[in-house]
Amino acid sequence: MKVGFLLAAVAAAMMSLTGVASAQQPIVIKFSHVVAVDTPKGKGADYFKKLAEERTKGRVKVEVYPNSSLFKDGEEMEALQLGSVQMLAPSLAKFGPLGVREFEVFDLPYIFDSYEELHKVTSGPVGAALFKKLESKGIVGLAYWDNGFKVMSANKPIRVPADYKGLKMRIQSSKVLGDEIKALGGIPQVMAFSEVYQALQTGVVDGTENPPSNFYTQKMHEVQKYLALTDHGYLGYAVIVNKKFWDGLPPDVRTALEGAMKDATKYANDIAKKENDDALAAVKASGKTEIITLTPDQKAAMKKALVVVHKDNESRVGKDTIAEVYKETGFKP
Ligand code: LMR
Secondary structure (H helix, E strand, O other), X not given: OHHHHHHHHHHHHHHHXXXXXXXXXXXXXXXXXXXXXXXXXXHHHHHHHHHHHHHOOOOEEEEEEOOOOOOOXXXXXXXXXXXXXXXXXXXXXXXXXXXXXXXXHHHOOOOOOOHHHHHHHHOOHHHHXXXXXXXXXXXXXXXXXXXXXXXXXXXXXXXXXHHHOOOEEEEOOOHHHHHHHHHOOOEEEEOOHHHXXXXXXXXXXXXXXXXXXXXXXXXXXXXXXXXXXXXXOEEEEEEEEEHHHHHOOOHHHHHHHHHHHHHHHHHHHHHHHHHHHHHHHHHHHHOOOEEEOOOHHHHHHHHHHXXXXXXXXXXXXXXXXXXXXXXXXXXXX
16 A cells, blocks of 8 residues: 555656656746747747647647747757757757757758759758758657748848958857858857847847848847848758656657647748838838849859858768768758
């Protein structure tokens, strides 16, 4: 009798430790991210919450924390590993500090010409191999979510590499992105996303890069006079969970959540392009930021200056990984 009671108490304690609750208490998934609600990732997270809660009939509660309200860049990966948060969707440019530098292949300038090319990679062997590498870090990769192709911004017109000389440009924590800015003659500054608006406003940095959806929803158009349609690189996400939490879920719940994630992924990826097109139109309509369309010659000059970053990062990102991506996308250096 006593032994049975003790076993039940131990089981209950273990369940609460792993976040798996009793019949009455829902399993809580804290899903933290750094962008606004009104973005491809923000909407994708909210849609996942809806599907997950409906399909598990309330056995799972998903708490979405947008806009760095729970954890910000530089904190969230460790919080996930410690189990203080169960789910994140960091940009693919933020896995270097975790020690999985191969993710920076997605940051290589001009490596993808379209979402279609990108999807060949995320749904192919490279996408799977990268997720495999997360397991030893106590993390499971569930899905790749799109944002879009990046623009550059500053308070002076930026058309060709020479225009970037000496500009302090905020970047994410990716060495490839740092090399990209250096190749243009700029000075890269790694900074948490939550701090970018203020840094631009106060002149701590001169410019930045991001897809229009992030530019507009963070109100960067209020503090940047020029935006160049460079399309020089891609920004997307990996939706990741704490492995111990995920493996400890009741199998039927996990299956339902996998289904919800699959459908939320389709939704997020379907809306990504339109969200960015609409955001760019909104920037234009604001009249606060001049949008620069590069001429073919200016585009060619940017590409020529930036592709050197591929070779320079072969040892960091992996020669084989880069070759595999070239094969999928048809990119020719
Ligand atoms: C950033 O510039 O930090 C963004 O990529 C944030 C995000 O998650 O889209």
